Amino acid sequence: MKKVLIVLLAVLFAVMPLFGCQKSASDDLGLPKAGTYPMTIKDGNGAEVTFKSEVKKVVSLAPSVTEILFAVGAGDMVAAVSNWCNYPAEAQKKEKVGDTYSVNLERIIELDPDVVFVAGSFATDVQDALNQAGIEVYSANEVDIDDVYYSILAVGTITNKLDKAEEVVDGMKADLKELEKAVAKVTEKKVFIDLGMLYSSSKLSLQGNIFGMINAKNIALDYDISAPQLSAEEVIEANPDVYICMSSKAFYVQPDGFDEISAFKNGEVYYIDFTDPIADIVSRPGPRCVEGMKVFAKMIYPDLKITSEYLTDLAAYK
Numbered sequence: 001m002k003k004v005l006i007v008l009l010a011v012l013f014a015v016m017p018l019f020g021c022q023k024s025a026s027d028d029l030g031l032p033k034a035g036t037y038p039m040t041i042k043d044g045n046g047a048e049v050t051f052k053s054e055v056k057k058v059v060s061l062a063p064s065v066t067e068i069l070f071a072v073g074a075g076d077m078v079a080a081v082s083n084w085c086n087y088p089a090e091a092q093k094k095e096k097v098g099d100t101y102s103v104n105l106e107r108i109i110e111l112d113p114d115v116v117f118v119a120g121s122f123a124t125d126v127q128d129a130l131n132q133a134g135i136e137v138y139s140a141n142e143v144d145i146d147d148v149y150y151s152i153l154a155v156g157t158i159t160n161k162l163d164k165a166e167e168v169v170d171g172m173k174a175d176l177k178e179l180e181k182a183v184a185k186v187t188e189k190k191v192f193i194d195l196g197m198l199y200s201s202s203k204l205s206l207q208g209n210i211f212g213m214i215n216a217k218n219i220a221l222d223y224d225i226s227a228p229q230l231s232a233e234e235v236i237e238a239n240p241d242v243y244i245c246m247s248s249k250a251f252y253v254q255p256d257g258f259d260e261i262s263a264f265k266n267g268e269v270y271y272i273d274f275t276d277p278i279a280d281i282v283s284r285p286g287p288r289c290v291e292g293m294k295v296f297a298k299m300i301y302p303d304l305k306i307t308s309e310y311l312t313d314l315a316a317y318k
Contacts, residue, residue, distance in 0.1 A: 029150055034162040041154055044141030045121075051136060055114040055158055061099055062119035065140050066091050067286040068152050069117075071168050074159040079111045087280060087288075109133045115158065142206045142285035145176070145213065152287065168287050175290045176213070179297060182306045183215040189241040189300055190217045192230075192263070196247055198255070199229045206285045214297040216242070236261060241268060242300045246283075248273035270299045270317040278310055 032039045040050045059080045060066040066085040069078055075090055082099040085091045097104040097111075103126050108116060115136040127137045138158065140151045149169045156165020191211055193200055200220035201208035205227065211218040219238040220228055232255040243263035245252050249271040258264050272279050282292035294308040302314055311317075 029153060031150075031153055031157050034157045035160050039157075041138075041157060043139045043154070044119075044147065044151060045139050047139070049115075049136050049138050051114065051158065053114075054160065057111070057113045058115050058117060058159070059097060059108055059111060059113045060085060060117040061097070061103065062117055062140055063087070063280070064119060064142075064284040064286040065117040065151070065155060067284065067288065068155045068165075068168075069159065071287040072152065072156045072159065072161040072165040074155070074161050077159055079113055080108070087277075105129055109135070117155070140285070143204060144206060144209050145289065148206065148285045148289050149173075151285065172287065172290050176293070179214065179290065179294060179306060182304050183297055183301065186215050186301050186304070188215055188217055190219055190238065191242045191244065191296075191300055192219050192235055192238065192240040194243065194245045194247070195227065197229065198232065198235060199227050202226055202228050206289075207283060210289075210293050211296065211300075214293055214300065216296075216300050232257060241266070243269045244296070244299060245269065245271045246274065246279060247271060267318065272317060281310055 030042070032041055035054070037054065038050055038052045040048050043049055056077060057079050058069065058074070058077050060069060060078060061082040063082065063085045066078070066081050067087055069075060070088050070090060078091070078094055080095040080097040081091055083096050084099055085094070097107050101123075103123070105126055108130065113135060115138055116130055118137060118139045120139065120141055122137060122139055130137055138154075142148050142151055149172070152169050153162065153165050156162040193207065195201065201218070202223040202225065203209055203221050204225065208218055208221055208226070212221070219235070219240050220230060235255075236257050239262050241262050243261065252271060254264075263269050272282065278295055281288050282295050284292070291308065291310055294306055295311045297304060297306060298308055298311050298314060299317070
C-alpha cells in the first residue's frame with residue numbers, strides 16, 4: 001500500500017506543472033498578478049503606474065492600444081477613443097476626444113476613466129492634470145516584437161482580461177513562427193521604406209526592426225534616430241532591391257537618379273496610400289502586427305507560399 005501511495009504522489013508531482021504551477025506568458029515579463037490591488041505595473045516607458053482598485057472604464061488615445069483593448073475583450077470598458085482609432089468597426093462608434101497631441105482634456109475628466117492609454121511620449125502638463133483628477137496614464141511604447149507582446153499582456157492585466165491577452169499573444173507567436181519558417185531560405189533582399197520625403201524607420205522603431213525578422217535588410221536600420229531622413233544620394237548608394245513607399249503613386253515625387261536603383265529598374269516598387277487599411281496594419285504595434293509583417297514579406301518576396309487576408313492583390317500596389 002505504501003509503495004502505491006509513493007507512486008501516486010510521484011505522478012501527482014510530475015503533472016502539477018501542467019495545472020496550477022504552469023507558467024503563463026506574462027510570468028517572464030515581470031507583470032503583476034491580474035485582479036490584485038493595489039497593482040503597480042510598468043508602462044512602455046518604464047514608468048510605474050498604480051491602480052488602487054479594479055479598472056472599469058478606460059479612454060484610449062492610441063489606435064494600437066484601442067485594437068488591443070477590443071482584441072482582449074475589453075471593448076465594453078472603452079468610454080472614448082482618439083480621432084485616429086478606426087479599427088475594429090466597434091471603435092468607430094465610440095466618442096472621440098482628440099488624439100495624443102490635441103486632447104479634449106475637459107471631456108476626458110468628465111468621463112472619469114480609471115486610466116487613459118497613450119503611445120510613446122505624452123504632454124507632461126496633460127498627464128499631470130489627469131493624475132490630479134485621479135486618472136492614471138499608461139503609455140505603450142514598442143521597439144520590437146517583444147514590446148508588442150508586453151503591451152498586449154499589460155493591457156490584459158490592467159483590464160483583468162489576461163487570459164484572452166495570452167491567447168492573442170500565443171496566436172501571434174504561432175503565426176510569426178510559420179512566417180519565419182517561410183522566409184528562412186530566401187536570399188536576403190535590401191529594402192527601403194519611404195514614409196514620405198525619404199524619412200524612414202530605423203532600429204529604434206518597431207517598423208524598422210521587423211524587416212530583419214522576415215529576412216530582409218532595412219537600409220535605414222543603423223541610424224540613431226527612430227525616423228531618419230536619408231538623402232537621395234544615400235538611398236541610391238544603398239541600392240535597395242525593394243522600395244516601399246507609404247504614399248499613393250499619384251502623389252509620389254521620384255527623386256533624380258532613382259531610375260538607377262534596382263527596385264525601380266526591376267519594377268519592385270510598392271505604394272501604400274495612407275487611406276488604405278493596409279497602411280494601419282503595417283504600422284501599428286498591436287494584435288495585427290504579424291499580419292503587417294506578412295504584407296511586407298509578400299511585397300519583398302512575391303513567390304513566398306504565404307497568404308495574407310489583407311494583401312490579396314499584390315499588383316494593385318505597384
